[in-house]
Amino acid sequence: MKILMIGAHQDDNEFERGGLASKYVKAGHDVRFLSMCNGCGGHHILSPEETTATRAKESAKVAELLGIRYDVWDIDDCNIVPDLATRKRLIRYIREYNPDMIISHRLNDYHADHRTVGQLVQDASYLLTVPHECPDVPAMRYMPVIMYSEDSFKYPPFNADVVVDIDDEIDVKFKIADINVCQVYEWLPYTYGEENEVPTDPKERFEWLKFKGNNITLETTDEEINALEGRQGYAVRFARPAAKFRKELIERYGEERGSKIRYAEAYELCEYGKQLSKEEMKEYFPF
Ligand SMILES: [Zn+2]
Numbered sequence: 001m002k003i004l005m006i007g008a009h010q011d012d013n014e015f016e017r018g019g020l021a022s023k024y025v026k027a028g029h030d031v032r033f034l035s036m037c038n039g040c041g042g043h044h045i046l047s048p049e050e051t052t053a054t055r056a057k058e059s060a061k062v063a064e065l066l067g068i069r070y071d072v073w074d075i076d077d078c079n080i081v082p083d084l085a086t087r088k089r090l091i092r093y094i095r096e097y098n099p100d101m102i103i104s105h106r107l108n109d110y111h112a113d114h115r116t117v118g119q120l121v122q123d124a125s126y127l128l129t130v131p132h133e134c135p136d137v138p139a140m141r142y143m144p145v146i147m148y149s150e151d152s153f154k155y156p157p158f159n160a161d162v163v164v165d166i167d168d169e170i171d172v173k174f175k176i177a178d179i180n181v182c183q184v185y186e187w188l189p190y191t192y193g194e195e196n197e198v199p200t201d202p203k204e205r206f207e208w209l210k211f212k213g214n215n216i217t218l219e220t221t222d223e224e225i226n227a228l229e230g231r232q233g234y235a236v237r238f239a240r241p242a243a244k245f246r247k248e249l250i251e252r253y254g255e256e257r258g259s260k261i262r263y264a265e266a267y268e269l270c271e272y273g274k275q276l277s278k279e280e281m282k283e284y285f286p287f
Pocket residue numbers: 008009011012111114
């Protein structure tokens with residue numbers, strides 16, 4: 001299969017879909033990341049140009065780690081809108097790759113750029129198969145499956161159609177986070193007022209990034225994870241979906257395995273793409 005993950009920014013695909021991406025690559029599928037924005041907005045000290053250049057280098061490292069192609073478009077952060085030109089650009093881009101599945105944002109996510117990207121994917125969806133639209137690139141013969149990755153918004157509720165065990169990919173996901181230095185150790189701590197808490201030693205800061213003092217293990221209960229409030233390490237962030245969708249995990253993997261999964265990623269089937277039966281869902285998500 002060819003799987004196209006479309007984020008507004010570098011780190012969206014990584015943090016929301018990185019475990020699944022790694023699983024597909026290891027199973028022999030082709031995964032591609034697209035960041036529709038150039039990342040210029042994500043720093044408080046570097047200039048927009050320096051931030052874009054720094055993030056491009058970090059994304060190249062992520063691509064190398066995962067073994068994927070990673071495209072970054074030239075649209076400035078906070079400046080993407082669902083206009084006709086961008087929609088046509090996206091239609092052409094998707095057609096040229098011809099993916100079996102697209103994974104992107106819902107329309108309810110916190111950042112305007114995420115919502116816009118979700119809208120553009122929806123707007124492009126049916127038109128991918130319409131030959132007279134963007135006739136310079138052949139229309140797709142089959143509608144790809146479109147999935148949304150999970151966000152924390154409650155309305156409308158996120159429907160966890162598939163929840164994937166990523167316990168065996170969590171170290172890859174932590175490494176991906178660690179590669180995004182200018183985000184996870186600089187910009188994001190700044191936005192949370194934590195910039196003075198980041199250790200300078202690379203090993204210490206990596207531990208801080210993961211746990212921030214809450215060293216969760218397989219023995220930590222869902223209740224304990226759900227009770228952790230405030231800004232947590234990535235171990236807690238990446239563990240929240242399994243705690244939240246325990247019922248779905250047990251349905252999918254059975255009581256014994258499903259009750260012990262610590263890290264998971266959840267996806268919702270988008271109604272604008274190809275629809276899947278329960279059996280087909282297993283073929284697209286064979287993990
Ligand atoms: Zn983002």
